[in-house]
Amino acid sequence: MSDAADDFRTYVEETLDALEADPGREALVHEGRRVTAGEFRDLVHRMxxxxxxRGLGRGDTVTLLCGNLPETIAARYAANLVGCRVNHLYNKLSADVQAAIVRDVETRALIVDPRYAERAAEVTQQAPVADVLVLGTAKNGTDLLELASQQSAEPLAGIAEQDDICIIRHTGGTTGHPKGICTTFAHMNGWRGRLGEDREGQHRQLVCTTLAHAAGYLADTTLQSGGVVVLLEDFDAASALATIERERITHLFLLPPLLYQLMDHPDAAATDTSSLVSVVYGGCQASPTRIVDAVRRFGPVLMQFYGQNEAGGISVLPADEHDPDRPERLRTAGRVLEGVEVAIRDPSGRDLPTGEHGEICVRSSQIMAGYWKQPELTAEVLRDGWLHTGDVGYLDDEGYLTIVDRIKDMIVVVGGHVYTTELEDLINAHPQVRQSAVFGVRDADHMERVHAAVVRVPGADLDADGLRAWVRAERGAMYEPERVTFVDALPLTDAGKPDKKELRRRDEAAARTVS
Known part of the structure; x- marks a missing residue:
């Protein structure tokens, strides 16, 4: 074993070191409860x-069925510290899908938020596990906090090695077999700082999306930098705005649909958001029109981050390039990060010249180890060290990367392809539209039809015929949606992305009802 491997320290150990440096400082805030760095560090070691x-150790899988509690982060750190790999379930998945994941990742222990105790019983009935540990008291399961209180808070050295699997993070899962993305401990160390940058002054990070997604990385980065993590259970625009003002939040991460909700909320204009220095957005395509609105609402603090759990960070559009007078720049995902290589390739694997559309392929030290127990799928997306992202995009002459669509979301119509994000950008530019989602639906003849779900500006009188005529005039008949459905709000996934699977299901159900 090399000296580098012998000296390897996990992201957990480095975070615990940072907490030990100033044990009296505030580290986490949750519903009025304030946890110091020393208290949190002791909890991790005790846990x-x-x-x-309980017999858990290196190579075992611990699955979390937990909300946004300080104890949730502590449980992940504790499990990783003793060498376990951790899988954090999305809470809004069905019990059947959660049980399939619990079974698939060979869960040795299920750690449960007491608020999800009933769901845990449903899951373990389908997928029994050896140990159910609860972050508090519940009818079924052992109180992990009580067990931890009986243990010493003396530091415990981590035993994981850099190539061990640290996190199994699932993508998809609402239909079919979810993909488990395997991230090693070395990858976790490399994620540091990728989702944001520190500036002078204390870093106060608001976490208002699930810790099972990008918010978990942000919590790690914040705690390592000596900052404070302020936890909300879920996204609610009114609560988020009130928390930004009350807690003097400096850093915030939101998926674009949630960012739109934040700035559109009636309280936004009267809320003091001057403490914000960095609002990072990403995770799905953003509308340039709406991002201009956000810059005007919150100031020059927005930063776009493009990445994937499979690929790590890929590109960034920094705050100083969010110019409302240059909306075409906001259509890009910025320039490729240092240490990352990007190639645009056609289906045969040939590199395409600047400006041509193709699949975005990435090579860096942050590429995933593979998909859990899916070697064929891993081999399909990982070829010769390059990760095939499944995103369609292009590079321009200045090195800016633009994402056009997901390959699977691209709609094949008579006469060519409709890129859903391009059509969404166009619809969102209509003065009476607040947000939209475009998706394809197959008809009885297996032809794809363009459908759009649209959220109108309050008081708007725009109708489907008017919107279709406007799209036809602006972009041509190929892009004209065959069906336009007006909705009060777009359904979102647990991570906060527009749920196009659900929208497609609704339209298909409506078509069956009519027929």
Whole structure:
């Protein structure tokens, strides 16, 4: 084993070191409860010892069914510290899908937020596990916090090696077999700082999306930098605005649909958001029109981050390039990050010249180890060290990367392809439209039809015929949606992305009802 491997320290150990440096400082805030760095560090060590006493160790899988609690982060750290790999379930998945994931990742222990105790019983009835540990008291399961209180808070050295699997993070899962993305401990160390940058002054990060997604990385980065993590259970625009003002939040991450909700909320104009220095957005395509609105609402603090759990960070459009007078720049995902290589390739694997559309392929030290127990799929997306992202895009002469669509979302119509994000950008530019989602639906003849779900500006009188005529005039008949459905709000996934699977299901159900 090399000296580098011998000296390897996990992201958990480095975070615990940062907490130890100033144990009296505030580290986490949750519903009025304020946890110091020392208290949190002690909890991690106590919990790690309790897990070890239950027989958990290197190579075991611990699955979390937990909300946004300080104890949720502590449980992940504790499990990783004793060498376990961690899988954090999305809470809004069905019990059947959660059970399939629990079974698939060979869960040794399920750690449960007491608020999800009933769901945990449903899941374990379908997928029994050896140990159910609860972050508090519940009818079924052992109180992990009580077990931890009986353990020493003395530091416990981590035993994981850099190539061990640290996190299994699932993507998809609403239909079919979810993909488990395997991230190693070395990858986790490399994620540091990718989702944002520190500036002078204390870093106060608002986490208002699930810790099972990007918010988990942000919590790690914040705690390592000596900052404070302020936790909300879920996204609610009114609560988020009130928390930004009350807690003097400096850093915030939101998926674009949630960012739109934040700035459109009636409280936004009267809320003091002057503490914000960095609002990072990403995770799905953003509308340049709406991002201009956000810059005007919150100031020059927005930063776009493009990445994937499979690929790590790919590109960034920094705050100083969010110019409302240059909306065409906002259509891009910025320039490729240092240490990352990007190639645009056709289906045969040939590199395409500047400006041509093709699949975005990425090579960097952050590429995933593979998909859990899916070697064929891993081989399909990982070829010769390059990760095939499944995103369609192009590079321009200045090195800016633009994402056009997901390959699977691209709609094949008579006469060519409709790129859903391009059509969404166009619809969102209509003065009476607040937000839209475009998706394809197959008809009885297996032809794809362009459908659009649209959220109108309050008081708008825009109708489907008017919107279709406007699209036809602006972009041509090929892009004209065959069906336009007006909705009060777009359904979102647990991560906060527009749920096009649900929209497609609704339209297909409506078509069956009519027929």
């Amino acid at each position: 790690a010892r309790a897990l070890r006493a």
